[in-house]
Amino acid sequence: MFKKILSWFKLSSEKEAQKTSRKPTSPNTPKKRTIDSSRIGELGEYKINIQLDQLPKDTKYLSDIMIKNPKSRTGYSQIDHIVISPNGLFVIETKNYNGEIKGGRTDKYWRVSNRFNMFNPLKQNYGHIKAIERVLSEFPDLLYISMISFTMRCRFSIDPDLRKIESNELIVYDTELSEFISRKINRIRATSDKVLLTDAEVQRIYETIQGSNITDPVLRSEHVAKIKKE
Secondary structure (H helix, E strand, O other): OHHHHHHHHHHHHHHHHHHOOOOOOOOOOOOOOOOHHHHHHHHHHHHHHHHHHHHOOOOOEEEEEEOOOOOOOOOHHHEEEEEEEEEEEEEEEEOOOOOOEOOOOOOOOOEEEOOEEEOOOOHHHHHHHHHHHOOOOOOOOOEEEEEEEEEEOEEEEEEEEHHOOOOOOOEHHHHHHHHHHHHHHHHHHHOOOOOOOOHHHHHHHHHHHHHHHHOHHHHHHHHHHHHHOO
């Protein structure tokens, strides 16, 4: 009899333990917050704009510019940001990847966390620069600096020269964008004998690019759709 009572008590204790181990779900329990990819992109662009607002007063910048590019498969180039300084143009491509970025200057593809390939962003940006050159044909001697901006969610395993301020192709984090641009401007001023652009020329370049910007939402949607399809 004593053994039966003891076994019953043990079984009851186990059932009670199972009940307490289960965490009840309440309709008022807050769910884990998630941010969709489009929202992440908006936050990234907001951070970039904060950086660009910190640039010297003699510079101007444009964002989300789409211009004709006969060399492109879509017929257009869509450029994230263009900074116009008296010392030259900074053409900026932003990337929103997470993980380790591996690649070299001449590689066709770069690896992202050894999981998938991305087209070499420097080659992509080179196409953008050539498209801008066509628009700014009246300024044949402009210096172009290609910059690829990644979020802090990445880490770089790239050609170390792409992090050196001497290079005209730079890989940076979004939080250091204004720092690298300012350092590069100072470097050009210290080492180049090129005549600086006047305020009027900077304004002329700004207006020319802005005037070539394609704002038609249909054409922009078609461009994006073709890129995604490829």
